[in-house]
Amino acid sequence: MQPNTVDQIRVIGVPEHFNYPWQLALDDGAFAKQGIDLQWTDIPEGSGRMSKMLADGEADLAIILTDGLLKAVADGLDAKIVQLYVASPLLWGIHVGSDSPYKSLEDLRGTKAAISRFGSGSHLMAYVNASQQDWSEADLQFEVVNTLDGAVSALTDATADYFLWERFTTQPLVDQQIFRRIGVCPTPWPCFVIAGRSEFLDGNRPLVQSVLRIINTYTEEFLEIPSIDRTLSNTYGQELEAIREWMKLTSWSQQQISTAALQQAIAILDQLNLLKKRLSPEDLLA
CATH class of the missing domain: 3.40.190.10 (Periplasmic binding protein-like II)
Structure with missing residues (x-):
């Protein structure tokens, strides 16, 4: 496997409407204009598969379920949260x-x-x-x-x-x-975070920050895009009213996840005996 160049980054996420801002940014050439070769891959198998890809060095960043990331880190995945992505529950x-x-x-x-x-x-x-x-x-x-x-x-x-x-x-x-x-x-916690392999993050922090600045511009304005409801309805084969209901319930974040939200998620997963080791927010935040 060839090592990544400083301007190349492999990002993975589920092929669902939550991640449509990434597709818009790619279609607009927003990353390329900043000299970033962002390679996006849809992962229909979800967070369990994405955790393994991070562990195996097959991806650099993942838009991953908060609970899935916590479980994977407790199981030994060396990854950190660089930002909250979707603040609302799933x-x-x-x-x-x-x-x-x-x-x-x-x-x-x-x-x-x-x-x-x-x-x-x-x-x-x-x-x-x-x-x-x-x-x-x-x-x-x-x-x-x-x-x-x-x-x-x-x-x-x-x-x-x-x-x-x-x-x-x-x-x-x-x-x-x-x-x-x-x-x-x-979910009793904010649902999606952006997480990265620690090794990649340590050597590519300016690149990651550039990626976050770009995607945050898209998520911040996403719901204001004219006819975005119809675009999502056509893209994902859903009824327009269902998409509109989803839009009312969904909020993206442009900030790091709070320590309180992490502590709540950790406590619930720990109580359910789903974590092999006790985590602290400091273990998780980039």
Whole structure:
């Protein structure tokens, strides 16, 4: 693997509407105009896969779920948070197959959850949901399905019983009666951070700061772009009203995540026995 030049940076994130500002910036040539060769890769497998890519040196920055990053760092990933990206909670829809016999959250006690990977948001939020429902750890079982398409197959052929995924991303599947949503579980923390490999950050801080300045310009003005609701609706195959509802609920950040928000997320994940070691905010902030 060739080492990165000072003006090259590999950034990864999920192919969802949260990351459309990156696509706009790339389409506008905003990074290239500043001499930055930003290579973006969509990772449909989510935060568990992104954590491994950071660990393996296959990416430099990731727009990753806060909880997924904390779990990965507790497991040994050497990465730091350079900024909060989305300050609002993520709304995890709890889905079953359209023909599933399960009608309520309580019906799901002891059944099998589809997850993209262990350590992913779909895995970690299954524990958060279980805690909120007063289930025990013994009530949780998992089936790794890798992607949203994998979850469709698993819930359709009943190799798994339910699946947690971002509520608006799955809306087309609900509209098509492939999934049936029986609940929503919001994250008790801001949902996405921008994290980088510590080794990369140590040698490329001016480059990273330049990238942040550019993307922050786009996220700050994103919701004010004329007809952005229609653009998102067409790009992601969602009904216009659903996109407008999502826009009302979503706020991007241009600042570092607060120590208080990190402490809350750490405390909850630690209470659920999901962290191999106790973390402190100082361990996590670049």
